[in-house]
Amino acid sequence: xxxxxxxxxxxxxxxxxxxxxxLGRATVAEVRERLPEPPSYSAVRALLRILEEKGxxxxxxxxxxxxxxxxxxxxxxxETALRHVLRTFFAGSAAGAMAALLELEDLELSDEEYxxxxxxxxxxxxxxx
Amino acid sequence: xxxxxxxxxxxxxxxxxxxxxxLGRATVAEVRERLPEPPSYSAVRALLRILEEKGxxxxxxxxxxxxxxxxxxxxxxxETALRHVLRTFFAGSAAGAMAALLELEDLELSDEEYxxxxxxxxxxxxxxx
DNA sequence: CCAGCACTGCTAGAAAATTAGCACCCCGCT
DNA sequence: AGCGGGGTGCTAATTTTCTAGCAGTGCTGG
Numbered sequence: 001x002x003x004x005x006x007x008x009x010x011x012x013x014x015x016x017x018x019x020x021x022x023l024g025r026a027t028v029a030e031v032r033e034r035l036p037e038p039p040s041y042s043a044v045r046a047l048l049r050i051l052e053e054k055g056x057x058x059x060x061x062x063x064x065x066x067x068x069x070x071x072x073x074x075x076x077x078x079e080t081a082l083r084h085v086l087r088t089f090f091a092g093s094a095a096g097a098m099a100a101l102l103e104l105e106d107l108e109l110s111d112e113e114y115x116x117x118x119x120x121x122x123x124x125x126x127x128x129x
Numbered sequence: 130x131x132x133x134x135x136x137x138x139x140x141x142x143x144x145x146x147x148x149x150x151x152l153g154r155a156t157v158a159e160v161r162e163r164l165p166e167p168p169s170y171s172a173v174r175a176l177l178r179i180l181e182e183k184g185x186x187x188x189x190x191x192x193x194x195x196x197x198x199x200x201x202x203x204x205x206x207x208e209t210a211l212r213h214v215l216r217t218f219f220a221g222s223a224a225g226a227m228a229a230l231l232e233l234e235d236l237e238l239s240d241e242e243y244x245x246x247x248x249x250x251x252x253x254x255x256x257x258x
Numbered sequence: 259c260c261a262g263c264a265c266t267g268c269t270a271g272a273a274a275a276t277t278a279g280c281a282c283c284c285c286g287c288t
Numbered sequence: 289a290g291c292g293g294g295g296t297g298c299t300a301a302t303t304t305t306c307t308a309g310c311a312g313t314g315c316t317g318g
Binding site for chain 3: 039
């Protein structure tokens with residue numbers, strides 16, 4: 001019951017999981033704020049309960065209120081999301097995706113980030129990946 | 130009516146749009162094949178009609194059957210998808226996302242791709258982005 | 259000519275998602 | 289002790305999504 005079932009989420013469920021992943025952890029009110037055209041408090045509450053039942057979230061009590069936390073660690077979720085985008089839009093090519101990222105208008109990377117990236121690429125190359 | 134309304138898609142709608150984007154263009158049957166636990170032909174047909182009404186797709190007749198084509202060009206859709214992932218999982222940082230891409234187990238880039246990427250990075254740096 | 263096949267359009271109904279409402283609980287304050 | 293505010297659980301009902309069914313169309317081969 002606590003294992004996150006690999007099933008597709010509904011629209012709202014997706015929105016809520018996204019909100020929580022961007023925040024890391026969140027209370028009902030915080031999630032609600034992030035939703036487009038915020039539904040009622042209890043609507044959100046209900047969805048959170050469902051997500052918890054499905055095993056995507058767990059909660060802790062904090063200051064007498066619940067804080068919801070993803071059961072799937074952010075890194076895994078990230079990877080899954082990236083792979084999905086790769087598959088659907090880049091024919092699975094990570095290189096293609098990276099190229100697209102570099103093309104973003106508002107990239108704004110710092111010099112340091114450029115250096116780190118260049119280094120990461122060289123490292124990946126050496127490791128033959 | 131022909132403008133894609135920026136509203137969130139339902140689960141199935143999303144699946145279908147994804148299928149079409151990976152294929153570029155697709156017939157009903159082709160879309161259907163790609164869906165998990167393929168629903169009936171007419172179920173798919175109905176969803177396609179809805180997506181068309183909402184302005185996400187258009188169709189052409191080809192060999193007496195419809196070929197569905199996204200109204201939003203792949204590049205835009207890609208960018209939107211990437212930005213979404215950036216926002217939700219990487220605090221908006223493209224550098225973070227690229228780093229994560231480079232960490233993928235099964236990266237398998239060719240030497241040429243490494244070169245191209247390195248070059249792209251240098252170019253972006255020069256262009257001050 | 260008409261049977262079979264592969265499509266399409268449309269619609270009603272089932273199923274799932276989403277919502278609000280209401281009862282309860284705990285805590286701080288007067 | 290008795291509010292009031294801000295939480296929570298649960299449930300019923302609405303709304304949306306999703307589906308299958310059926311009728312119509314065009315083409316192809318016997």
